[in-house]
Amino acid sequence: MNKKILIVDDDPRNIFALKLTLKARGFQMETSTMAQEAIQILKNSPDIGVVLMDMMMPDMDGYEALRIINKTPSIQHIPVIAVTAQAMEEDRQKCLDAGARDYVKKPIDVDKLLTAIEKLS
16 A cells, blocks of 8 residues: 655645644655645656645645546546535535545544545556
């Protein structure tokens, strides 16, 4: 299982909390506060196994980032888990339709997140 995760979130507090949680469970992390930067990190880091993508970001939202990731041959195989405060059933479906492989709502249930990561790693 590839234990390197890319966390993409425009709120540094969310990144900090996720890093603490995942590091304690043996994962390595890369982080980005902007979707465009995250796409570059993916292109330059073939060891990333999973992306945790915040869907609501100011520069480029997670939906647009997913479209780019899924159209880019060198990175389209990397699974993305949508992480969002939008918790309605149609929001979940919108994330999956955009190309996310799974969906975890905020506030994050750590057990559900770990299950999603392990399922995709």
